Amino acid sequence: MRSPSRFDPPALPCRRAFALGLACGALLSLAGAAAAHGEQAQPAAAASPLVLEALEVEPAQPGTDTLCRLRVRLRNGGDRDASALGFDVRINGTELAVYRNQLFMQQIPAGATETVALYNFWTTETLRPAPADGKLRLEVALREAQWFAIGDEEGVEVWRPLEPVAGLPVRVERTLELARAAEPR
16 A cells, blocks of 8 residues: 555545535625626515415503404415415514414415404513513414315315415514503502
8 A cells, every 4th residue: 555645636525525615616606796797696485375464463552461362364365265374473572382383274265365363362471571661562474374175075065285375474563562550549
């Protein structure tokens, strides 16, 4: 076995790493050139046919330790019915874990706008105290949904899942002012 000299080519892993570095550099150069000419390196995502039009909260100006009703108005601009709606809800940046593994099987007909009742929530909880600025920031995202073919077969309603709805997630936000507690007399 001969000893390696300084003129021997590098070992195979080094060659691969070198080639990978060259390829990454070339891609970055192309992306930079495209950006300099006003071109986008990646195509923009298509807008979703499902739109969250409104975030409804009752009462409109809750106090601390108040149970609130939460609903969203969802418009289906597609040509098929949608359902299997997966939401993410955040209050002042804190995710409400109850939505992680929950799908709402409400039918949203093609071309229709429907109100979807989500879970009620408390304005304050043990791990989510009242905000110092008195503002409750709500964010609801529709993270997933499915198209369905819904029909009637011999008097039985049949739901056939098709493909996932593209262009998600879509979001709606709303900020509420918490009502001040009554001052003692």
